[in-house]
Amino acid sequence: MTITNISFSEFIKDFEQTLKHLFHEKEDINKLSLERGLPSSMMKDILSAQPLSVAIPEQYGGRGSKVKECLGILAAASYESLPLSLTFGINIALFLEPVSKYAEESVRQGIFTRFLENQNMGGLMITEPDYGSDALNMKTSNTEVENGYHIKGTKHWQGLTGLADYWIIASRQKATNGELGRDIDFFLADNTVKKQQVVVEELYDNLGLYMIPYGLNKLDLEVPKNFKLQPETTGIKMMLDILHRSRMQFPGMGMGFIKRMLDEALTHCQNRIVGTGNLLELDQIQFQISRIQAAYTICSAMCARSSKISGIEHNLAVEGLEANAMKSVVTDLMQESSQILVQLSGAKGYRISNIGGRGIMDSRPFQIFEGSNEMLYAQIADMVTRMMKKQKETHLFDFLKGFSLTAEACLHFKNELSFSFVSNFSQRKLIDLGRVLGRVISVGYVLDLEQRGFRKDLIDNCVVMVKQEITALMASFNSDNEVKVVNDYTENSSWMAFV
Structure with missing residues (x-):
């Protein structure tokens, strides 16, 4: 039976078992993660399961470049190893999909054959x-x-x-x-x-x-x-199409990683006894793990949305708003989830061999590469305010309730979003506003996932957690802060002179 004839559920199960065997039975993933690079024999064994076939069209021997399958492979990999998932993400979104869409027919077959038969990789x-x-x-x-x-x-x-x-x-x-x-x-x-x-x-x-x-x-x-x-059309639009599609696949890498942080946190807190009960009985622990659970729900919704809109048959050059929102919000959630797990784990988590401690360092660059999150948030706010100006609309909530991506979600945050503005914002204000808008768009994905049957208790909890975050972000946005750096700060600033 060829890989094209295997159901995806069977294919992904086999791949997960391959990773489990290689990382937990044949080798120790915690030790491997401390070494530079991955042993070539290990990578060969991983690629022999043909995970990258999900990004190769069927006519060339692959599984058909279905976004759902691509995200599924990224999630399966990131549950065990975020670097491995990023390796796949680079190959899929930054090489194989661009080749499928933009390379000449005369070179595609040779490239895809080498990926399937010789475990080749590209960047x-x-x-x-x-x-x-x-x-x-x-x-x-x-x-x-x-x-x-x-x-x-x-x-x-x-x-x-x-x-x-x-x-x-x-x-x-x-x-x-x-x-x-x-x-x-x-x-x-x-x-x-x-x-x-x-x-x-x-x-x-x-x-x-x-x-x-x-x-x-x-x-x-x-x-x-x-x-x-x-x-x-133009090379610049081709670059935007490639980068936006890549950003829309970040939820795949985030999915397995956040689920792992959640599973580890639940397991630790259920088994860690403090006094007469376990950690999970404490109110603050409930709050912290609920944060990771909200991240899990948002990331799930992003994966569903990306599966619908980011295939290579779509041109994403002008879809910067959704691409930026997905990439920036999900990578913030990845970093926060790993930070929470380390906090919950105590001294145990503060080891690079621990999945939480390692997760902090491995997820941090996701907030930087392919556009730093601050830059992307500023762009999100700029795109929305430009649309508002074009419609001659100055009231944020009134605009959002008429905008398809936010029409339903914004109703949950009416009090926080009901204000008008006419002047240009400073960059720091744009970033605050972009953070808010990114989360409103994300809740839109969550509510859409609810309509498809996703469990309601996770949805409801997620909306409450995001509402609290948006309230805090709006407080920052509304604060009067124009502080500038004091360049010559050393003069009259040594505390010892005043004691």
Whole structure:
């Protein structure tokens, strides 16, 4: 029986059992997570279960690029190992899906065959040392040559540095006068071919995600003409489509991770006896674990929404609002869930070999890469306020109740959201407002999931917890805070002089 003929429930069960055997019987995941990289034999065993087949179209031997299955694989992996899930996320959202959608037909079959038969992996190169989130000003260039394109530049912080067999590389076309074009071009590179090899100049000592190598990459390579990705309109819109689809898959990575934090917290608090009862009987413990449970509910709803709207058949270039909301909110929830587990676990949790302590470090960069959450929240608020201005609407609640993504959810927060504004906000206010809007949009997903039959007690608890958070965020938004940094702070500021 081929992988395409196996039901997904059976496929995912087999994969979960494979991970359980490899991480808990054959090896110790807690020890593996403290080492740089993953042993090649271990990765080969993991990939032999063909988890990446979920992102390969059926005509090329895969399971069909169904978002539900992609998110399911990410969740199964992140329950055991967040770095492993991110490895899959890089391969799926930043390589295989772009190849399926934008690569020329003449190169797809060879790439997909190597992924299915030879356990190959691929990644995406956008970020440069001097141009992080400012991708439009990247300096990596491409020039057309006789047999293809010459690509020259420097990239860094690419996940799977030195490990990927293929790369998708972003660059700008270089004119004869040396100037770089405004649009972005993307090219495939096969690292097994000498002319296409990426030179790793340095491997970084990343603070978390030890399994994944990151580093500094030097590019001076030549790729064939048919290795250029073909955008539907412009390269910039292709980049937005790729990045927005990737952000909409963050809930898959968050799903298994948050569920693991929740399961660990419940198990610990049920078994930890304090006085005459266990920890779970304490009111504050109930509150803290309810926070993780609310995160579990929100993440579940995001997965359902993403499964509906983020397939490669959709162009997501203009779907920045939902993409930003999913990525920023779910990664905040991942970090908070790991922090809560460590707090509940006491000294036991404050060990890097503990899933909670390790989870703090492994989930933290998720709030930074693919757009820092502060930047994304500011963009969310900016998008909404622009729509309000276009409609000549100044009252936030009145706008939200007429906006499809928030129409039902905002009714739960009418008191908090009933205010008008006409002036421009400072950046810090935009970020506060973006945090609020991201959570209102998320509750919209939760209420939609309720209509599909998701258990109501989790839904109700989630809405209460989010309401409390929005109340606190609105207090911050409404506070008069224009504090500026005091640059010359050392003068007259030593406490010893005043004692």
